[in-house]
Structures are given as structure tokens and as C-alpha cells.
Amino acid sequence: MISVTGRAVTMGEKSYQIKNLLKKYPGFELRVDDLLLFKGEVFCLLGPSGAGKTTLLRLLNFLEEADEGEIIFEGRSYFPNNNNTRPLEMMRKITTVFQRPALLKDSVWNNIIYPLKIRKRQVNKQEIMPVVEELGISHLLRQNSRTLSGGEAQRVAMARALVFKPQVLLLDEPTANLDPGNIKIIEQMVTKYAAQEKPTVVWITHNHFQAKRVGDRVCLLEGGHIVEVSSKEVFFNNPRQRRTQEFLAGEMYF
């Protein structure tokens, strides 16, 4: 029997296992019955606006609690309504980069090292500079974040998300407002980080081509439930669900 997640072959070590997750809002609910996420994979989330993609990301970041169900993260189980089950150490392995970056009104450098400061970790310039250079922001380090363009600000936001080497990188449409040059830089950075550190990357995007470029597996979320999870090749060339085919062809349900 093939589940909706379509995992016949395992991809490596599990990072997340989601079971019967339910999150309710007035007029909307997100339901994920069964989903596995693996270390070292880039998992792309596609779906129309309001499908529940951002809600799922917030649940994976443990910034929000589900109403029902279970999230197993790195072998430990987390249930709703039990505050003690979300230790800071665990939450600090996970981070999110958002569509619209909000930076501190401070120098670019201080923005980048903020995650290290709050963890009371040593700031090692040798470790930070490769990321800074890869993102092309080494000339901006002394500038105040308020002077940055949108693309520069997002590259700074990406740098601050990577300096503490998160094991889970959640991306909520980080390139939606960027020009092609900036998009390329961000994609290259994430791809490189994924190859080096083997994190779990969950990437929300509205751009099918981006999912084709960066994804390992692709998931279609619609109306608060998962339609299909497949490898990139299957998803785009030979989707198992008719609805996926329709979605890729640009048909919308209202």
C-alpha cells in the first residue's frame, strides 16, 4: 500500500514524523495525517494561497502548537498542550526565513551575529565570512540595515539564519519579492548549505521552476490537506494525482 506521502524508499535519517496533526482556525483547518521529512533533503511546498503552507511551517518551527496530533522531531515526540515538551534547545535547531525580512535597526554585522549572541556562542569571524561572501554582502557589514535594498536585506536575513548552522531551515517564500540575480544567490546559498550541513529544508514557493531547480521532493498542499508528495521527477513529469496535474496546468478550484 502506498500512502499519500508515497514513500516506498527511505531517503536517509528521519528528522520529522508527523502523525494526525490538526490545526484549527476560524473557517480553516490544516490536517496532515502522515508526513515524513528527512535530513539532507530539500522539501518544496507548493499550493495556492490559503492552503495552509505557512501554518505548517509555523508548526514545524514549534512557534505554534497544533490542536491535535503528534510531531516527532529527532526521535522525540511533541504533543499539543504540554509546554514542557518544547525545550529551547530543540527550538534553537530550527529557523525560518520569511518573505519580508525584518531586521534590527543596527549594523548588518550585528544583525548577522544576533542568533549567536542570544545563544551566548562565540562569534568566529572565520566561520561567518564564507556565508557572508557567498551571499555577496561582505561590503555591507558596517552599514545600518535601514539603508539596504530589499534584495540585500533578504540576503542578510539568510546569512543570520545560517550562521548558527540550523538543522532545520524553513523558507517561507524568501525569494517572492526578489529580482532574478538575488533569487539565484539565495538558491545557490541554500543548495550549498544543504549539501554541506545536511539539514532538513522545507521551502514554500509559488514558482514551479524554483521547485524544479532546488527541490528533492515536492508536496502539493491545498485547502488544508496534502494532495501529493512525490519526488521532483514524478511530481512534475508524471504526477500520481489528477489534481496535481490540474494544479500544474494552472487550474484553480474556488
Added chain:
Amino acid sequence: MEAVNALKLLLTFDPYVYNIIGVSLQVSGIALLFSTLIGIPVGATLGLTHFRGKPFVTALLYTGMGFPPVVIGLFVFLLFSSVGPLGNLGWLFTTRAMITAQTIIAFPMVSGFTMAAVLSVDKNLMKQLQALGATRFQASWAAIKEARIGVLVAIIAGFGGIISEVGAVMLVGGNIAGKTRVLTTAIVLETRQGNFGVAIAFGIILLAITFIANLTMITLQKKHLFATE
């Protein structure tokens, strides 16, 4: 003629004049310190958290900002009067009673403006800092630092409100020469007695103190205030 008199008093370091300046700065300085220590945490908490009864507390605070200082003076007077609940402290007609009154006057201003400043910080920032691993406390602290110019304005407003206030200090301090006489109460007294030169001198000093206080705080924050967008 009176203006020349005023300058002469200032330049000869008249002990009467400088004692009054000292008392003024001491009373308002200590009162500002207390109201800042209480007002910033209260204002920040109101700006950052949601709890039942918050609209009520906020309305109370805004009422306090517009409250006539002389009425607060009356309240403090009754508190410390010989028949009042704290009468046995013997604080009435001392600088302690004046500090108490000015702390109460400045507190709503400091906390109210701090709250407004913290509320103006981008809500996404705290959310994103928490996603980067900040605790709620760390993210709140970052938000207060983001609002630092507004918090500074809150402190300046508090200081401006109390250094120039007459009614409350007159009531609870009693305008005793060499003890509880401050710049504002001295101006009232000297004007009534027709010593316009002295009154003008005190007026100049009061203006100068307020100006220097503002200038100092703005200079401290110049880098942030005038940073190019």
C-alpha cells in the same frame, strides 16, 4: 535694567540662586530616575503583552498623562499630612514629598510614551527573532532597544513635565528658602515681590536646563536619529 541684574546674579554665582538650581535638579533628577525605573518596564510590558484589563490600565495611564499636577500635589499632601496615612514619616515640606509627587507626575508620561514607542516596532521583527531562537524575553528586549528613540522621548517628556511644574512642589514642598525652594516656585515668589530681575534669571536657567537636557539626550542618540534612510 532687570535683565542686567539677572545676568549679574548668574555670573557672580550667587549662593541663593545656585542653591535653588541644585534643589531643582536634585528633586526632578531623582523623581525622573524613579519614574523611569518603574515607567519603562510598565510601558514596555503594556506594549508587548496582552492581558485582560489592558484597555482599562491603558486608559488609566492616559488619564494620568493629562492629570493636573496640582491635584497630584494635593493627593501627596494629604498622604503625608499629620493626619494622613504616611503622616508619621514627617516628609511633608521636605524634598522627599516633592520627589514623591514628581515621580507620580512623570510616571504616566514615561510609561505611556514608552508603550507607544514599543507598539510602533514592527510586529514581524519579534516573530522573526523568535524564529531565530530568541526567547520571548530576548525578543522583547530587542523590541525595546528598537524603540530606544521613543523611549528617550518618553524620558525627556517626563523631565520636561516635572522640572517646569509649580503647583505640586509648591503644595508639598512649601517653598522654603534653602530647603524646598525650586526654580518654578522661586519665580512665583520673586515675581510677586517685584524682583523681576531675579525672576528672569530663574526663567533663563529653567529654559537653559531644559534645553541642555534635550540637547544631551539627542546628541547621545544622534547617530541613530539622523542616520540616512
